Amino acid sequence: MSLKYALLGLISKKPQTGYELYTTFKERMIYFWSSTHSQIYTELNKMEHEEWISSTYIYQEGSPNKKLYTITTKGEEYLLNWLLSDKIKPAKIKDEFLLRASAFHLLSEKEIIHLLDAIIEREQRVLEATRKWQHDNEQDEEFGIGDFVTAEYGVMYAEMYIKWCEKVRKEIRKRSRGN
Amino acid sequence: MSLKYALLGLISKKPQTGYELYTTFKERMIYFWSSTHSQIYTELNKMEHEEWISSTYIYQEGSPNKKLYTITTKGEEYLLNWLLSDKIKPAKIKDEFLLRASAFHLLSEKEIIHLLDAIIEREQRVLEATRKWQHDNEQDEEFGIGDFVTAEYGVMYAEMYIKWCEKVRKEIRKRSRGN
DNA sequence: TAGACATATGTCAAAAATGACATATATATT
DNA sequence: AATATATATGTCATTTTTGACATATGTCTA
Numbered sequence: 001m002s003l004k005y006a007l008l009g010l011i012s013k014k015p016q017t018g019y020e021l022y023t024t025f026k027e028r029m030i031y032f033w034s035s036t037h038s039q040i041y042t043e044l045n046k047m048e049h050e051e052w053i054s055s056t057y058i059y060q061e062g063s064p065n066k067k068l069y070t071i072t073t074k075g076e077e078y079l080l081n082w083l084l085s086d087k088i089k090p091a092k093i094k095d096e097f098l099l100r101a102s103a104f105h106l107l108s109e110k111e112i113i114h115l116l117d118a119i120i121e122r123e124q125r126v127l128e129a130t131r132k133w134q135h136d137n138e139q140d141e142e143f144g145i146g147d148f149v150t151a152e153y154g155v156m157y158a159e160m161y162i163k164w165c166e167k168v169r170k171e172i173r174k175r176s177r178g179n
Numbered sequence: 180m181s182l183k184y185a186l187l188g189l190i191s192k193k194p195q196t197g198y199e200l201y202t203t204f205k206e207r208m209i210y211f212w213s214s215t216h217s218q219i220y221t222e223l224n225k226m227e228h229e230e231w232i233s234s235t236y237i238y239q240e241g242s243p244n245k246k247l248y249t250i251t252t253k254g255e256e257y258l259l260n261w262l263l264s265d266k267i268k269p270a271k272i273k274d275e276f277l278l279r280a281s282a283f284h285l286l287s288e289k290e291i292i293h294l295l296d297a298i299i300e301r302e303q304r305v306l307e308a309t310r311k312w313q314h315d316n317e318q319d320e321e322f323g324i325g326d327f328v329t330a331e332y333g334v335m336y337a338e339m340y341i342k343w344c345e346k347v348r349k350e351i352r353k354r355s356r357g358n
Numbered sequence: 359t360a361g362a363c364a365t366a367t368g369t370c371a372a373a374a375a376t377g378a379c380a381t382a383t384a385t386a387t388t
Numbered sequence: 389a390a391t392a393t394a395t396a397t398g399t400c401a402t403t404t405t406t407g408a409c410a411t412a413t414g415t416c417t418a
Contacts, residue, residue: 001404002275009282019366030269032277039405041368064366064413076285083279083286088298090209090305091274092375096181097267098211098332102325103188106259119267126269145354146281149347153277156346160339167335168328175324180374198396218375220398243382243396 003043004052006033008071008079011053013144015070018044028133028147030126031154032091044069052078101168109176113169120165127158182222183231185212187250187258190232192323194249197223207312207326209305210333211270223248231257280347288355292348299344306337 006029010021021044022037044067047053052075055067071079097119104112134151137143185208189200200223201216223246226232231254234246250258276298283291313330316322 002273002278003404006278006281009278009285012282012285017366018368019364022366029281030272032272032274032281034271034273034405036406037366038368038370038407041366045368060366060413062414063364064411066366079282080285083282084290086297088279088294089275090301091272091276092213093209093211093270093272094181094213095211095270097270098329099181099185099188100262100267101332102185102208102211102329103191103258103262104325104328105323106188106191106255107262111263115267118265122269144284145351146283148350149283149343150277150281152346153280153343156339156343160335164328164332164335167331171327172324182374196396197398201396213375215376216396217377217398217400220396224398239383239396241384242394243384245396 002033002082003035003039004047005079005082006035007040007043007047008052008075009146011069011071012076012079013146014142015056015068017058017066017068019066021069027129028150028154031130031157032150047075051075104172109172112172116165116169116172120162123158123161123165127155127162130154130158181212181261182214182218183226184258184261185214186219186222186226187231187254188325190248190250191255191258192325193321194235194247196237196245196247198245200248206308207329207333210309210336211329226254230254283351288351291351295344295348295351299341302337302340302344306334306341309333309337 006025007021010016010024016024018037018041022035022040025033025035025040044053044055048055048069051072053069053071055069058066058068060066097115100115107115130151134155137147185204186200189195189203195203197216197220201214201219204212204214204219223232223234227234227248230251232248232250234248237245237247239245276294279294286294309330313334316326
């Protein structure tokens, strides 16, 4: 499983806490990797045990204490080896909306349009958030090649999704006029 | 979990065997739903037990015997109820290549270009297969709205992915010239 | 003042997914 | 003659994932 590589990749950029990693997954990696905080914290503990990362406990006043993780030399080697391996599995996708779309023969025009409009709205919100993040961070020193290309992917993915929804909308209208 | 709805949706179009369902997942649904034959056969047996589908055993000479599944009224009701429910979860994606892309700061230009070219080739093959299927089947009576919209999605997704790869390729070249 | 939200880290039972193993026939290729 | 591929259906141990529960502080809002 690749969650460990995802975490190593992020930590290799700069030392981070579990909470920071979790918010990055939630806010900027949803387009290509999904994970929950329970899985992330569990995996970080395993990874520290394997000595791919090390942690420093940081005492804070005003907010809860936290653990800052840093990648080790062993972890960097492990990550680089994976990065260059040529067995790249195709993406695994579970898209509930597309699944519904594949059963559109069971729904009426009105029902389909209703579903589509909700999804277009949802995707537009995510697209705007990604564009905003991209705009707010592209001048940042920490905004590296990885951030650039994945943010770009997020934008292209959401734009494609919205275009597809609109194409489906038109097709549904066309077909229902035909009846 | 939604595998049952995926299977019900397909069976609702016409009675099918587990093997047919498995090949459909593998060949035409990879863009939005991934599953294995072991999961599909297990789920079909569970679904028959729940009386959402019923099966007929078909004896064959020359090839192995098979089980043809048909959706029941109970199954149709169950599927329709899910189709219209408004809690549509966002897509869950596990894309190993995008994960690598997010760690491109650790790789050289040459290494990145090498990875990118392999992925572009892979995606072009899948795109061509989808276009071919679309072309070969669009005149078919059984080619319904669901097939139309999901095939269209597959084409748009692969095209977007290739465009993104090419954009990344250019960006990598640009950045390496800058050094 | 009560509730929601953000920060911060965990556990754990249950459900889902994977990948190997298992079997059988027919055809096509090396 | 051996190997690979396509058809066809399953089991099963292990791994992964989910989603709820748990705890604690501070801020912001109704």
